[in-house]
Amino acid sequence: MNDATATRMEAACSLLAESERRYLLYELATHRGANLEDVVSQLAAWEHDTQPSQVDSERKQRLYISLVHNHLPRLADHGIIEYDLRSGDIVLSNGFDDIKPLLEQFKQTEDDPKLRQQSSL
Template identity: 65%
Template structure:
């Protein structure tokens, strides 16, 4: 493995080390685009272990803040997503294909059964 490949692999592992980022990518992988509010609700539900329909505004607030101020900008920096906070739309970019196989490996080991049972990426 050359230095460039090793650096890209390290970056991919670092990006996928955060559960909220993985959850976001699992959800986007199915449709390639989604609305921020829908993603926030489902990610908060997975983190709490509750149905998405029961997550209130306070339960979503932490996830929203970390996505907007940390995870989305970082994924955009690596050309994995594009997002528009005004519309709430988040779209996977071509860079996602580079981490897709590794993300699938992570998916198979998630503690949340619903995540593991979703179709393969």
């Protein structure tokens, strides 16, 4: 494996290590785009394994701040997404194709209760 490939793999793993980024990318992969305000409730619900209507505004606010100041810029810096804070629009960029197979493996693990249990051991 050459250094460039190793660096790309390490960056992809680092990006997907955070659940907020994975959940955001799951949502974007399904719809190819989303609005920040709309996606915050859904992401907070996934994080806390509940319904969007049951997520309190404080959790949504913390997630919003985390997305705006951390996760969105990181994903944009790696060419995975493009976003506009004024409109709140978030769309996948060309770099998403590079991490899509790895993201799908994460999703499969997170969707399967048996695999989730094994990974927490």
